Amino acid sequence: MPQAKRTAYHHGNLPVVLLESAIDVLNERGPEGFSLREVARRADVAVAAPGHHFGNIAGLLTAVAIKGFQDLCDRFDNAVHAQNTATDGLVAICEAYLKYYSEEPGTASVLFRWDALNADDQSLFDARGALRMKLRQAVANSLDLQENDALVENTSTAVWAVTHGFVALKMDQDKAVRQKLRFAVLAVLSGARQP
Amino acid sequence: MPQAKRTAYHHGNLPVVLLESAIDVLNERGPEGFSLREVARRADVAVAAPGHHFGNIAGLLTAVAIKGFQDLCDRFDNAVHAQNTATDGLVAICEAYLKYYSEEPGTASVLFRWDALNADDQSLFDARGALRMKLRQAVANSLDLQENDALVENTSTAVWAVTHGFVALKMDQDKAVRQKLRFAVLAVLSGARQP
DNA sequence: TCTGATTCTGAACACTGTATAGAATCTGGA
């Protein structure tokens, strides 16, 4: 059975609880103030417990990042479905990206901390790849081209870069972020349609 | 006199040496493996010496970031001067941005680590602002508009975001980065010129 | 009920950043 029984000694669901605690700590203290021991304290377990389940701090943060990419994937789906045109869908995806970074700063802050993660982790690679594919699909729909088209590849890269750039440069403190992001994404699309 | 005499006790030039050591450590160990004590060790001074000159670890990293923005400014100048058209100049600036991240990964890795820096440091704010102004000027030249034009502001933001996005997403591992970056920047410009 | 595997503990070790007191030296007047 995957789910162990809960006893005084065996927690029964510790990995999940540790993951949630980790996200709490990241939200409250930021990635710089993050600490394995604080995570263990909140889960009320020994300091070595996180290490047992996740190997080391990079392993735990990698798990957080994987969950982050998956959550982002879900948000992309919801954002697209609520729109009428393909281009509106793509813009909505980019806005959802921005929103995720403001609503879940802890998880988001870890997504591209390459040197703090197990950069070669296959699950992490896959989760990030799934997100890239969702974005590429939205770009293909907007440009009315096949997903494997080189123009779609280039445009998709540009859209991701510009959107991520907005959060990395902390543009979210600007009042007119959404308008500026929309401008940027539409500009990339418009440029991509030019001969 | 700003320059103290060098003696066995008084180093004479310690802040500069500490800054250089810090960049070395960042280059070799990355921002995650960075440590004040290692910096002190390389400069062959007591562990508390960096703290005396820079306050704390955030102060030292802030100094590194300021130097980074200034170096980047110089590179922008050189990149622009070697080009014929304004648009070529802008693309060259963006390529220089990419190049800086690959050639000076230690300094670059710290530029936007908001939570590891003294985010409200005035010199840091100014250095970053100077860089933004250089970029905005290049965009204004390329679009043939005044620098205070709203379109220039929006386009400049988009160009910075897309360029920074390329380095943050580690696109530099892609063989065709330069081509993709050029595509992205030109797309933004082309989109900005549309009505 | 027995046995091996799993989960978690407790203690230890080598690090870390930072605060503090004080030593060494510089600076600028008399």
Added chain:
DNA sequence: TCCAGATTCTATACAGTGTTCAGAATCAGA
């Protein structure tokens, strides 16, 4: 020249960190 005060740097100490390891507690299956 000498002498204060300010500056620069050292030495030490403290609390906190990640990780390892032996072993205790419990589970799972035969």
